[in-house]
Amino acid sequence: MATSTDDASPRDRLLDAAMELFYRDGVSLGVEALCRAAGVSKRSMYQLFGGKDDVLAASLERRMPAYGQRFGLGTQGPRAPREQILYVFEQLEQASTEEGYRGCPFLSALVELKDPAHPASVVALRAKAALTGAFREQAERGGAHDPDLLARQLTLVFDGASARAGAGAETLQGLTTSTATALLDAAGVT
Amino acid sequence: MATSTDDASPRDRLLDAAMELFYRDGVSLGVEALCRAAGVSKRSMYQLFGGKDDVLAASLERRMPAYGQRFGLGTQGPRAPREQILYVFEQLEQASTEEGYRGCPFLSALVELKDPAHPASVVALRAKAALTGAFREQAERGGAHDPDLLARQLTLVFDGASARAGAGAETLQGLTTSTATALLDAAGVT
Numbered sequence: 001m002a003t004s005t006d007d008a009s010p011r012d013r014l015l016d017a018a019m020e021l022f023y024r025d026g027v028s029l030g031v032e033a034l035c036r037a038a039g040v041s042k043r044s045m046y047q048l049f050g051g052k053d054d055v056l057a058a059s060l061e062r063r064m065p066a067y068g069q070r071f072g073l074g075t076q077g078p079r080a081p082r083e084q085i086l087y088v089f090e091q092l093e094q095a096s097t098e099e100g101y102r103g104c105p106f107l108s109a110l111v112e113l114k115d116p117a118h119p120a121s122v123v124a125l126r127a128k129a130a131l132t133g134a135f136r137e138q139a140e141r142g143g144a145h146d147p148d149l150l151a152r153q154l155t156l157v158f159d160g161a162s163a164r165a166g167a168g169a170e171t172l173q174g175l176t177t178s179t180a181t182a183l184l185d186a187a188g189v190t
Numbered sequence: 191m192a193t194s195t196d197d198a199s200p201r202d203r204l205l206d207a208a209m210e211l212f213y214r215d216g217v218s219l220g221v222e223a224l225c226r227a228a229g230v231s232k233r234s235m236y237q238l239f240g241g242k243d244d245v246l247a248a249s250l251e252r253r254m255p256a257y258g259q260r261f262g263l264g265t266q267g268p269r270a271p272r273e274q275i276l277y278v279f280e281q282l283e284q285a286s287t288e289e290g291y292r293g294c295p296f297l298s299a300l301v302e303l304k305d306p307a308h309p310a311s312v313v314a315l316r317a318k319a320a321l322t323g324a325f326r327e328q329a330e331r332g333g334a335h336d337p338d339l340l341a342r343q344l345t346l347v348f349d350g351a352s353a354r355a356g357a358g359a360e361t362l363q364g365l366t367t368s369t370a371t372a373l374l375d376a377a378g379v380t
């Protein structure tokens with residue numbers, strides 16, 4: 001079930017299992033089930049991490065680079081600002097069609113934990129702030145009237161779309177890109 | 191803790207406790223804690239409902255009328271379509287500042303349950319479809335170019351905003367109304 005190989009370290013096996021199971025089943029998953037899936041004893045888990053909360057936080061932390069890469073965050077690529085922003089939503093629409101999609105893992109963790117001070121919430125809030133920051137950077141480069149406002153608006157759309165698609169309440173094809181387009185137009189990013 | 195009085199029926203006490211605790215702590219809350227808070231034996235709970243899943247579904251169902259009323263859904267009030275739509279977002283911004291706000295209870299349940307076929311998800315999807323339907327009705331009355339699209343866009347904003355505010359990732363004042371305004375303008379609803 002876990003994506004790591006048998007010769008991966010207990011730490012890696014725990015983080016891989018955590019990333020997969022917490023995303024699929026929610027953060028209320030028990031320590032027993034986590035350790036069983038990882039093939040790691042509870043004793044080892046508590047030696048490697050302070051407890052389940054820290055495993056969850058570390059597994060979200062580990063997910064950040066691939067997530068940023070998927071959405072082209074932090075890259076100063078060849079795309080114009082408007083195209084760079086629309087690219088994020090094209091990628092989101094694509095991701096939402098993939099088997100096992102359950103929405104943005106960081107937003108889901110925040111919604112489920114209901115505690116901004118939880119160690120995993122702190123990581124998730126950082127990941128979400130990075131997305132808004134990337135939107136803001138492109139909004140500024142693109143000459144938006146109010147880059148801050150546009151970045152926050154785009155994040156609302158991103159999070160609403162990922163939550164709704166992940167929950168089976170919406171299909172995103174063409175929806176988020178059209179919404180982002182209207183907001184970019186209103187903000188003067190051409 | 192529960193909002194019902196001591197002479198409320200066991201059924202009402204269970205539903206009130208469920209509404210409050212599942213919203214505050216998440217749907218993974220155990221049967222023991224639920225029954226303890228409601229002052230109802232587990233035996234009575236299982237006699238009244240099939241189980242925890244059905245209590246959760248019934249508690250969401252019970253929440254729908256007050257929710258619809260708060261956002262002015264289903265009322266053909268004196269407001270013009272554009273104002274009626276903006277009113278929903280004004281109410282959302284207001285609600286998000288209230289003590290104990292954790293986002294839209296229906297979206298949270300969907301995100302947490304991760305199963306559109308769960309009896310509580312079925313209720314939650316119905317509640318969310320009612321919101322989109324109300325947006326669609328006003329969009330049509332307001333002469334939107336594409337009422338369906340506008341209604342889905344507005345729902346993305348609503349759900350993204352409620353999730354982000356509920357998780358402590360955003361403060362909504364003026365944010366959702368400005369976003370809705372841009373989308374209304376783009377859709378030709380003046």
